[in-house]
Structure formats: C-alpha cells, structure tokens
Amino acid sequence: MDIYESLCDITGSDYVSRQQEEQYIYSRDSGAQPPRRVDFVVMPGSVEEVQRILILANREGISVTPLGGGFTLSALVVPQKGGIVMDMKRMDRILEVNEISRYALIEAGVSQAALRSYLKKHHPRLQHSTPEAPPTVTVTGNALIQGHGHLTPRYGLNSDMVNGMEVVLATGEICKLGSAAVTGSWYTRGPIPDxxxxxIGWFGTTGVVTKLSLKLYPRPQYRNVVVFSSDDVDAIPEVIFELTQLDLLEDFFLITQEKPDWMNHIFYVVILSAHFKEELAMKKRIYREVAGKIGGGKTVKPVDDLHPALRTRFLDVPPKAAVAADFRKGGxxxxxxxxxxxxxxxxxxRKGIEIAHAHGMIASYVHQVLTCHSIMFGFNYSFNRADEADIQAARQAVDESNRFTLDIGGMIWKGEAEAQRLVMKKMDPNTARLIEKIKRAMDPKGVMNPGNWELPQ
Amino acid sequence: MKFEDLLHRCFRCGYCKLTDDYDDFNCPPHMKYRFESFSPGGRLWLTRAWLGGDVGTSERFEQILYSCTLCANCVKHCIFPFNEDLVNMFIAAREAVVEAGTLPPAVRDYFKALRVHGNPYKEPAEMRGDWARGLSVPTYDRHEYLLYIGCVGSYDERGRKIARAVARVLNQAGVSFGILGPAELCDGNEARAMGETWLFEELAKKNMALFQARGVKKIVALDPHAYNAFTKEYRKLGADWEVYHYTQILAEKIDVLRPLLKVYPTAVAYHDPCYLGRHNGIYEAPRQILAALPGITLAEMDANRGNALCCGGGGGNFFTDILGGGKDSSARIRIAQAREAGADVLAVCCPQCAKMLDDAGKAENPEKRLEIVDIAELIVRCLRKEETP
Structure with missing residues (x-):
C-alpha cells in the first residue's frame, strides 16, 4: 500500500485527501505568509488512528503537521517540508466536566465555541478562558501555542491552565500526562515532572496532543467595563502597573486606532466581573478612584459615554476581533x-505606528495585559489579499516588528518560520541545543512538523 | 464572474459555520465532510483559486460548489459587511461553472430534464394537476389566489400528499383559490440555484406571461422555494404580484379554522425551511398555526429560526444529492435534534424538507418515534369533519 492507501485504511477514505482542493486550502492560512506544499490531509477520529498515522509516518519518513483551528495567522500549522496535515477537528468530544474540581477533559478538536456553549448549558457556574480568536479555533491548539484568553489577566496564560494531556509520541506510544498518569483523574498537572x-510551545514538533484537561473557573453573574483614555504614551507602564496592582480585574487590554479621530487615543479597557451587583459597583468605583489618582490625576480620564457598539465589542466573549481583517476591504x-x-x-x-505608516497603513492596536507581569503587544497589519504588493508589505511590516521586538528585549509569540529563525539565532546556544536534543529524543526521525524550532545553520 | 471583487475579502474566520450563540456547527457540507474546503470560506477561497487558475476544474471542486445547500446560515452569521452576498457569490460561481460547460452529471441531468420535460421528474405536463384528483380544486379563473404547487408538489409522491392537504385546508378556511393544473410551469428556483440563470429567466418570463394572461394578482405558494423565486427573483424581472406562503394565509384564517378543530395531543417541533426562514424572514406564521392547534405543544429545537439547520435539500441538492446522506448529513442531525427536543412530530411546511427528513428518518429514526408531518397535514388531522366547500 502507498501512503494514501495506508491513510485511507486507517481513517476511511472519506477523511483522507490528496486532491488539489484540500492541498490548496491547507497550504495556507488567513495570514500573510506564502503558501507551502501539502501532500495529504487526514482527519483522524480517535487516538488509535492518530497512533497508526504516526507509526506510518515514521516508517515512511513523511512529515506530519497536526492542525487544530489553523488560525495562528503565522502559518505554524502549514507544513514547512510538505507531507501530511493532520486535521484534528473530528476528535471533538467533551469527555468530562468535573464541576467540583473545576476541570474539563476534551479531545483535541473541540472548538472554543463548543466548550463555551457546553458549559453555558450544562455547567453555567463555570467558564474557561476564551481567546480573542474566532470561536471555531480549538481549545487545545490555543493552549499549545501559549495563547491567552479573557481570564488571563486574573489566572494566567491558557497554557498555564493545562492540568494534563493525553499525547501520542512521534514513535506511536500513547501517554497520559499529569495526575491522570497516576490516579486516572485529570484534576492536577503536578506534583510530578512537568x-x-x-x-506546550513546541508547535507539534514533539508529538500529537489528543486530549487536554483544562482548568475551569467560576463564572460571575455580572460583568461590566470601565474605560479610561489618555494621550500620554510614556505613562503607559505606570498606568498598567497601578491598574493591575489592584488585582480585581477580569480582563485588561489597551486599544487604539488612528481613524476615526475619536479613536486616536490610548484606551485602557478594564473588564470587571462580580458575583453580586454591589461587588461590581464597588470594583467600578475603586478603579475610577485609583485611575483618577495616577499622575496626580492628570494622566487618564474616564470614558463615560462609551459607544454601545464598543461596549459590546469589549464585553463579548469572544469579541468579534476578526472584523479587523476587512478594515481595508482586503480580507x-x-x-x-x-x-x-x-x-x-x-x-x-511609537515604533509600531512608524512601521505602519512606512507601509502605507494606519496604526491599529489591541494589546492584552497577560498577568500583572507582561503584555501581549500586537503590531497589527491588515492587508488586501488581492494585492500581492500589499501582502508583501504586511510580511515586511511583520518582519520589521519582530526584529524590533527582539532588539528591545521582547519575545515573539507564535512567530512565523522567519521569526522562529530570528529567535533561535538570538537564543543562548546551549538552550538552542537543548531544544534540538529534546526534539531528537522525542522524534528520532524528524517527522513532526519539521522546520520549526530548528538550530540556525 | 459576478461578485468576483468580493471573493478575496473572506478571512476564513469561520463564524459563518456556526449558530448565533456558537452552539454548534450549522453548515451542512462542512458538517458532512469536515474538511475546511467544504466550509463557506473554503468554497470562496477555492472559487478565487479556480478563477485565477491555481485550482483546475475537477469533480471535487464541483462537489464542493454543489454540495452547498445555499441555506444562508453563512449569510446570517458571517461578521463581515459583504455577508448579504454570500449566497449570491456561490450561485455566481455555479454560473461560471455552467458557462464553462463542465457540470456534475446530476446537475447536467437536472437541467436536461427541465429543458426537455419542463420538470425534473421527466413526467408529462398533463400530469401536473393529478395531485388534485378527487378534490374540489378548481382551475384558476379570477379567484382571489392562484395556488402555485411547483414540481415537487406536482410529481413527488410525498409532495402530492402535502399539496392535497394544503388544498383541503384552504377550502376549509374558505379561501378563494384555483390552480393552473397542466398549464403550470416550473418556477425555476432550483435552476437558478444551480447556476442556470438563463434557463431560470426563460421560465420566469413564461410564468410571468402566463400569470398575466390569467389575470393573477395574488399567489399562494406551496413550496418555500417557489415563494422565494416569486418574491425575490421575479420581482427583479418586473413581477408585481402579491405572494404568500400557504402558512401565511392559514395563519390569517386561523380563527375561521378554529371551530373546526378537535384536540390532537402531541409534542411538535417545527423545522424552519431555509427559503421561508433565513431567506425571507418568515418565522412566526407557521408557529402561530401550531400554537392554535388544540392539544399541540411546541417543543422548540435549540436550533430554530435563524439558527435552524437546513434539511440538506437546498441549492438543488434535493434533486442532485451531491451533499449526500450518511450519519453526518444535516437531515439526520435535524431528526436527532427534534428527538432531543422531545418532539413526537417534526412539523414542516416545505415538500422538499418533508421528503429529505422522511428519508433521513428511516435511518436515524427506524422505530418511527418521530413523524415528519406537514403543517397542513397536521391541520387535517385536527379537523373534526371536513365541510364540503
């Protein structure tokens, strides 16, 4: 049997394609990265099928790229060296919600929408941290790329919320990680080696995650948003520090847009939640008081006439942030x-605005404060998909932003192939070699999403 | 291609595949095939690639285009300003395929039958009015309404039963109506949906001339697909009749019917047909009728109104079956949704939905715990006795 026939034998031919249509769609994502070759797309329906596919890939020496929602925008799950794209979306069962221990055990293809909806219906007192991405992206994919969600300022990155996982190693062994390895229950990640x-953060180079145990959190009944505006860029660190010092917020992001003019300010958006109305009113009052004292009362001012559409935009979980893709009618x-x-x-x-202008774009930012320690600063570039020069400009702008980030001592999150190369080049050589050693140990034949996290040549 | 300038604006974010509150996927081909290529965004990206020569014409490409049921779930849930034109884009892509002359055999056969026989069943025109045999249904002659039946109601066994029920109930409600019988022509909605706009326009012009010659001012459509064609597409060609779906007329006449009805205790889930609901915004008239039937309790499915899951028959799939059946077909999922809602009866008001769901029920509901019943048939069941008009 050739590879195609073998894949059909594993999943059934309905869930395997080597046709130009699937090759085309899976060879690119919605970002600006150029397409790359895909040979096969397969959609396994069980962990055993994943296992058989990886054993086959090892035997045949063909690359495997696991894909969740496929919405990193940096083409992380578009193969760099051809081969098989393993689309996990058929594995979409919510296997367990343990209400008392507050965790959910899900398969890797469960979408943010599915989990959110399931919890709303069956466990309305619980929630999971939902990213700004569209609701079709997968919970597991987001956790594995160290994504963040609307509870991140309070509880940490979504990858920190992982209690455990079931994985299939590149060589085909199935392992349970976390407490389930010892107890059969998925309630905690430790205390064993992590x-x-x-x-997490390996972009599928070490194996395929098939199940995830994710922490759930109390879902307060009331939510509201308080917004402050400012034009003082230099005061941003102080404002973030003071507002996060309170430790009472649910979500916190900074937003601006050069057009229309009324949006051309720094907006600090603080999402508050509470179990009681009085609690919510108290939090709101406290934030206004604290913000009012920053910089002697001159740094920020409250926005009292927030447009209802913005209120919805800020309070929606997830927000419809994807509309930014059509700002320039370019998709x-x-x-x-x-x-x-x-x-x-x-x-x-300042640099982001400079880069945007240099490429003929207007600047538009949404930055999420991750915990009270760091921020995800988004250098955002919308482009016209029908205009190759515009796509090139977006790629260039992203590259310049990445280089600037590294220059000022920042880290690049879920960077595209070139960004990873920049990071690996700047990385402490012993650390880079450790990554390489781990990859080799986990994936001796180098079939797992090769091209990612590689040592610089 | 029409709407070509919009294709690149799709971001493939995927809202189009979901319901309002993201409860579930709601795009029939995507639910069936699962590959991203079968999502609305995948279809738009592939159409653009096909026009640009990056993807060649193939059976798979045509399967991706024609398995779409044009149910408009994407129109309702896409977050971009061009959402209103999504179905138009898919039809335009099919027009381009028709122009290129490479059609899936089932689509080609449909067009051929329609051209040669005037209906996809390859039956003679003289049989169009046979469904009304034995009923007191006059030929249209300046009645208040023309009852337009369409191909499915005229030729399909299930459709004929529904047509008979509708005619009987209209009679009981005292509605003045007549039919065209053998003179009736296909409305062309599915020809247009499958990209044969030219054939559609030819049929539309013939129908418009016929209706004008007969003095038709008001039309009651049995089939939401015909209702859609008459209200939207014929208007673009200059038609100015009043058009109603039969549920709208019966909802108005419910007080006339009420004294004739007996208690019929059963739990009913209502399936919104896409061409009545999402395409034309008629959600309440059928529910008003059901609410007025004594003994009936409405067991609403979670996916209702704008979130209703298509039966899988739209966009020509009722005739071509390019979407296909199986456990992941939307018709079978819809049956399961009705059962989950606790319904004994799944009420429909579209002969295409009735047939699709009937067929799916044979696989999904073999013990027949759920019956697929048209609203007119349900009213007939509730009649104490039929009055002779």
Whole structure:
C-alpha cells in the first residue's frame, strides 16, 4: 500500500485527501505568509488512528503537521517540508466536566465555541478562558501555542491552565500526562515532572496532543467595563502597573486606532466581573478612584459615554476581533505579537505606528495585559489579499516588528518560520541545543512538523 | 464572474459555520465532510483559486460548489459587511461553472430534464394537476389566489400528499383559490440555484406571461422555494404580484379554522425551511398555526429560526444529492435534534424538507418515534369533519 492507501485504511477514505482542493486550502492560512506544499490531509477520529498515522509516518519518513483551528495567522500549522496535515477537528468530544474540581477533559478538536456553549448549558457556574480568536479555533491548539484568553489577566496564560494531556509520541506510544498518569483523574498537572511542558510551545514538533484537561473557573453573574483614555504614551507602564496592582480585574487590554479621530487615543479597557451587583459597583468605583489618582490625576480620564457598539465589542466573549481583517476591504490580517515587559511598551507603541505608516497603513492596536507581569503587544497589519504588493508589505511590516521586538528585549509569540529563525539565532546556544536534543529524543526521525524550532545553520 | 471583487475579502474566520450563540456547527457540507474546503470560506477561497487558475476544474471542486445547500446560515452569521452576498457569490460561481460547460452529471441531468420535460421528474405536463384528483380544486379563473404547487408538489409522491392537504385546508378556511393544473410551469428556483440563470429567466418570463394572461394578482405558494423565486427573483424581472406562503394565509384564517378543530395531543417541533426562514424572514406564521392547534405543544429545537439547520435539500441538492446522506448529513442531525427536543412530530411546511427528513428518518429514526408531518397535514388531522366547500 502507498501512503494514501495506508491513510485511507486507517481513517476511511472519506477523511483522507490528496486532491488539489484540500492541498490548496491547507497550504495556507488567513495570514500573510506564502503558501507551502501539502501532500495529504487526514482527519483522524480517535487516538488509535492518530497512533497508526504516526507509526506510518515514521516508517515512511513523511512529515506530519497536526492542525487544530489553523488560525495562528503565522502559518505554524502549514507544513514547512510538505507531507501530511493532520486535521484534528473530528476528535471533538467533551469527555468530562468535573464541576467540583473545576476541570474539563476534551479531545483535541473541540472548538472554543463548543466548550463555551457546553458549559453555558450544562455547567453555567463555570467558564474557561476564551481567546480573542474566532470561536471555531480549538481549545487545545490555543493552549499549545501559549495563547491567552479573557481570564488571563486574573489566572494566567491558557497554557498555564493545562492540568494534563493525553499525547501520542512521534514513535506511536500513547501517554497520559499529569495526575491522570497516576490516579486516572485529570484534576492536577503536578506534583510530578512537568511533562506537558514537552508539548506546550513546541508547535507539534514533539508529538500529537489528543486530549487536554483544562482548568475551569467560576463564572460571575455580572460583568461590566470601565474605560479610561489618555494621550500620554510614556505613562503607559505606570498606568498598567497601578491598574493591575489592584488585582480585581477580569480582563485588561489597551486599544487604539488612528481613524476615526475619536479613536486616536490610548484606551485602557478594564473588564470587571462580580458575583453580586454591589461587588461590581464597588470594583467600578475603586478603579475610577485609583485611575483618577495616577499622575496626580492628570494622566487618564474616564470614558463615560462609551459607544454601545464598543461596549459590546469589549464585553463579548469572544469579541468579534476578526472584523479587523476587512478594515481595508482586503480580507487579510496578520500581526506580530510581542510579549513585552511593561516598561518596553512606549517604545513599541511609537515604533509600531512608524512601521505602519512606512507601509502605507494606519496604526491599529489591541494589546492584552497577560498577568500583572507582561503584555501581549500586537503590531497589527491588515492587508488586501488581492494585492500581492500589499501582502508583501504586511510580511515586511511583520518582519520589521519582530526584529524590533527582539532588539528591545521582547519575545515573539507564535512567530512565523522567519521569526522562529530570528529567535533561535538570538537564543543562548546551549538552550538552542537543548531544544534540538529534546526534539531528537522525542522524534528520532524528524517527522513532526519539521522546520520549526530548528538550530540556525 | 459576478461578485468576483468580493471573493478575496473572506478571512476564513469561520463564524459563518456556526449558530448565533456558537452552539454548534450549522453548515451542512462542512458538517458532512469536515474538511475546511467544504466550509463557506473554503468554497470562496477555492472559487478565487479556480478563477485565477491555481485550482483546475475537477469533480471535487464541483462537489464542493454543489454540495452547498445555499441555506444562508453563512449569510446570517458571517461578521463581515459583504455577508448579504454570500449566497449570491456561490450561485455566481455555479454560473461560471455552467458557462464553462463542465457540470456534475446530476446537475447536467437536472437541467436536461427541465429543458426537455419542463420538470425534473421527466413526467408529462398533463400530469401536473393529478395531485388534485378527487378534490374540489378548481382551475384558476379570477379567484382571489392562484395556488402555485411547483414540481415537487406536482410529481413527488410525498409532495402530492402535502399539496392535497394544503388544498383541503384552504377550502376549509374558505379561501378563494384555483390552480393552473397542466398549464403550470416550473418556477425555476432550483435552476437558478444551480447556476442556470438563463434557463431560470426563460421560465420566469413564461410564468410571468402566463400569470398575466390569467389575470393573477395574488399567489399562494406551496413550496418555500417557489415563494422565494416569486418574491425575490421575479420581482427583479418586473413581477408585481402579491405572494404568500400557504402558512401565511392559514395563519390569517386561523380563527375561521378554529371551530373546526378537535384536540390532537402531541409534542411538535417545527423545522424552519431555509427559503421561508433565513431567506425571507418568515418565522412566526407557521408557529402561530401550531400554537392554535388544540392539544399541540411546541417543543422548540435549540436550533430554530435563524439558527435552524437546513434539511440538506437546498441549492438543488434535493434533486442532485451531491451533499449526500450518511450519519453526518444535516437531515439526520435535524431528526436527532427534534428527538432531543422531545418532539413526537417534526412539523414542516416545505415538500422538499418533508421528503429529505422522511428519508433521513428511516435511518436515524427506524422505530418511527418521530413523524415528519406537514403543517397542513397536521391541520387535517385536527379537523373534526371536513365541510364540503
């Protein structure tokens, strides 16, 4: 049997394609990165099928790229060296919600929408941290790329919310990681060696995650938003510090847009939630008081006449952030995501505007404060997908932003292939070699999403 | 291609595949095939690639184009300003395929039958009015309404039963109506949906001339597909009749019917047909009728109104079956949704939905715990006795 026939034998021919249509769609994502070759697309329906596909890939020496929602915008799950794209979306069962221990055990293809909807219906007192991405993206994919969600300022990155996982190693072994490895229950990640770390942030180079245990959190009944505006870029670190010092917020992001003019300010958007109305009113009052004292009362001012559409935009979970892709009627959007310490934000703020202008774009920012320690600073670039020069400009703008981020001591989140090369080049050589050693140990034949996290030549 | 300038604006974010509150996927071909290529965004990107020569004409490409049921779930849920034109884009892509002359055999056969026989069943025109045999249904002659039946109601066995029920109930409600019988022509909605705009326009012009010659001012459509063609597409060609779906007329006449009805205790889920609901915004008239039937309790499915899941028959799939059946077909999922809602009866008001769901029920509901019943048939069941008009 050839590879195609073998894949059909594993999943059934309905879920395997080597046709030009699937090759085309899976060879690119919605960002600005150029397409890359795909040979086969396969959609396994069970962990055993995943296992058989990886054993086949090892035997045949063909690459495998696992794909969740496929919405990184940086083409992380578009193969760099051809081969098989393993689309996980058929594995879409919510296997367990343990209400008392507050975790959900899900298969890798469960979307943000599915989990959110399921919890709303069956466990309305619980929620999971939902990213700004469209609701079709997968919970597992987001956790594995160290994504963040609407609860991140309070509870940490979504990858920190992983209790455990079931993985299939490149060589075909199935392992449970976290407490389930010992107890059969998925309620905690430790206290044993932190093996989920071998799969988080590795972009599928170490194995395929087939199940995820994710922490759930109380879902307060009331939510509201308070917004402050300012034009003082240099004051941003202080404002973030003071507002996060309170430790009472649910979500916190900074937003601006050069057009229309009324949006051309720094907006600090603080999402508050509470179990009681009085609690919510108290939080709102406290934030206004604290913000009012920053910089002697002159740095920020409250926005009392927030447009209802903006209120919806801020409070929606997830927000419809994807509309940014049509700002220029071009259907394209990519961003360079910098993880920065707060004190680097003013420089990045100015540089991002400079880069956008240099490429004929207007600047538009949404930055999420991750915890009270760092911020995801998004250098956002929308582009016209029908205009190759515009796509090139977006790629160039992203590249310039990435280089700037590294220059000022920032980190690049879910960077595209070139960004990874920049990071690996700048990385401490012993650390880079450790990554290489781990990859080799986990994936001796180098079939797992090769091209990612590679040592610089 | 028409709307070509919009294709690149799709971001493939995927809202189009979902319901309002993201409860579930709601795009029939995507639910069936699961590959991203079968999502609305995938279809738009592939159409653009096909026009640009990056993807060649192939059976798969045509399957991707024609398995779409044009149910307009994407129109309702896409977050971009061009959402209103999504179905138009898919039809335009099919027009381009028709122009290129490479059609899936089932689509080609449909067009051929329609051209040669005037209907996709390859039956003679003289049989069009046979469904009304034995009923007191006059030929249209300046009645208040023309009851337009369409091909499915005229030729399909299930459709004929529904047509008979509608005619009987209209009679009981005292509505003045007549039919064209053998003179009736296909409305052309599915020809247009499958990209044969030229054939559609030819049929539309013939129908318009016929209706004008007969003095038709008001039309009651049995089939939401015909209702859609008459209200939207014929208007663009200059038609100015009043058009109603039969549920709208019966909802108005419910007080006339009420004294004739007996208690019929059953739990009913209502399936919104796409061409009545999402395409034309008629959600309440059928529910008003059901609410007025004594003994009936409405067991609403979670996916209702704008979130209703298509039966899988739209966009020509009722005739071509390019979407196909199986456990992941939307018709079978819809049956499961009705059962989950606790319904004994799944009420429909579209002969195409009735047939699609009937067929799906044979696989999904073999013990027949759920019956597929048209609203007119349900009213007939509730009649104490039929009055002779």
């Amino acid at each position: 093996l989920p770390g071998l799969f 394209g959007f990519q961003y360079s995501a910098a993880i920065l310490p707060f004190n680097k934000v003013p420089a990045a703020w």
